[in-house]
Amino acid sequence: MTEHFRTQIVQRISRNFLDILILRLIQAEPMWGYKIIKETKRLFGIKLRHGALYPLLNSLEAEGYAKSEKTTKGGRVRKVYTITPKGTLLIDAYYEVLNEQLQKLDLKKEAQEIS
Amino acid sequence: MTEHFRTQIVQRISRNFLDILILRLIQAEPMWGYKIIKETKRLFGIKLRHGALYPLLNSLEAEGYAKSEKTTKGGRVRKVYTITPKGTLLIDAYYEVLNEQLQKLDLKKEAQEIS
DNA sequence: TGTAATATGTCTGGAAAAGGACATATTGTA
DNA sequence: TACAATATGTCCTTTTCCAGACATATTACA
Numbered sequence: 001m002t003e004h005f006r007t008q009i010v011q012r013i014s015r016n017f018l019d020i021l022i023l024r025l026i027q028a029e030p031m032w033g034y035k036i037i038k039e040t041k042r043l044f045g046i047k048l049r050h051g052a053l054y055p056l057l058n059s060l061e062a063e064g065y066a067k068s069e070k071t072t073k074g075g076r077v078r079k080v081y082t083i084t085p086k087g088t089l090l091i092d093a094y095y096e097v098l099n100e101q102l103q104k105l106d107l108k109k110e111a112q113e114i115s
Numbered sequence: 116m117t118e119h120f121r122t123q124i125v126q127r128i129s130r131n132f133l134d135i136l137i138l139r140l141i142q143a144e145p146m147w148g149y150k151i152i153k154e155t156k157r158l159f160g161i162k163l164r165h166g167a168l169y170p171l172l173n174s175l176e177a178e179g180y181a182k183s184e185k186t187t188k189g190g191r192v193r194k195v196y197t198i199t200p201k202g203t204l205l206i207d208a209y210y211e212v213l214n215e216q217l218q219k220l221d222l223k224k225e226a227q228e229i230s
Numbered sequence: 231t232g233t234a235a236t237a238t239g240t241c242t243g244g245a246a247a248a249g250g251a252c253a254t255a256t257t258g259t260a
Numbered sequence: 261t262a263c264a265a266t267a268t269g270t271c272c273t274t275t276t277c278c279a280g281a282c283a284t285a286t287t288a289c290a
Contacts, residue, residue: 005208013216015248016131028220034267039222049249054269075256076267093120095217101128102213105143107154130278149237164279169239190286191237 014046023087032078129161135209138202147193
């Protein structure tokens with residue numbers, strides 16, 4: 001039953017945190033857009049539309065979270081993206097916040113009861 | 116610097132996973148809408164708009180993740196929400212997936228290199 | 231008696247996002 | 261010589277989302 005929710009959850013996280021997902025991928029290994037599409041398919045079962053990805057990659061670079069370098073592999077031009085220190089900081093921040101969020105809630109702790 | 120990202124990250128998580136946040140709150144302690152607003156402010160520093168919350172609470176109940184019971188406290192009508200078993204399963208699934216996601220990526224593992 | 235707080239609800243206009251089409255170029259293969 | 265795959269990009273339309281307004285009722289308090 002929990003299994004039944006899995007796919008939609010993974011898809012929801014990927015959709016809502018696509019930028020973070022991409023940064024994690026290029027952090028693990030520098031990649032270009034087309035490979036990112038293949039890897040998200042392979043690793044998470046997510047089909048990224050390139051019409052969404054390429055503009056996002058450009059904005060990630062514009063905001064300084066990633067940087068790209070054009071390489072040519074047998075006539076094919078690739079824009080290989082690498083994560084920047086700022087991008088690493090962003091990912092670390094997400095890890096930190098999400099880990100906090102995963103701590104079970106204990107409302108009583110600091111509560112001044114409303115009711 | 117990492118601190119600089121914190122607020123926007125928490126807000127982003129709260130906006131995108133508001134339903135999960137609410138379910139976690141009523142799981143920790145049954146509550147009504149107005150108190151949920153107060154608690155999210157107190158616990159996460161997030162100002163929930165009631166115009167977003169109440170319809171969401173209704174849909175959570177319609178989908179069977181929560182159930183409500185009307186109580187009266189000195190003339191004031193409250194709809195106290197409790198989590199259902201289905202809601203608990205959903206939260207567990209999120210915990211599971213997020214924990215997986217937080218594992219550092221190791222692309223090499225199952226890779227059949229594209230390049 | 232008026233204002234703030236408690237309590238729950240709907241609705242609408244604008245902004246953002248999603249999906250898919252349009253566009254182009256090279257390489258590999260049947 | 262097509263067609264699939266690799267590779268990157270834009271654009272437009274539809275759909276979804278969000279912020280704030282509109283709406284109502286009770287209670288607490290100055």
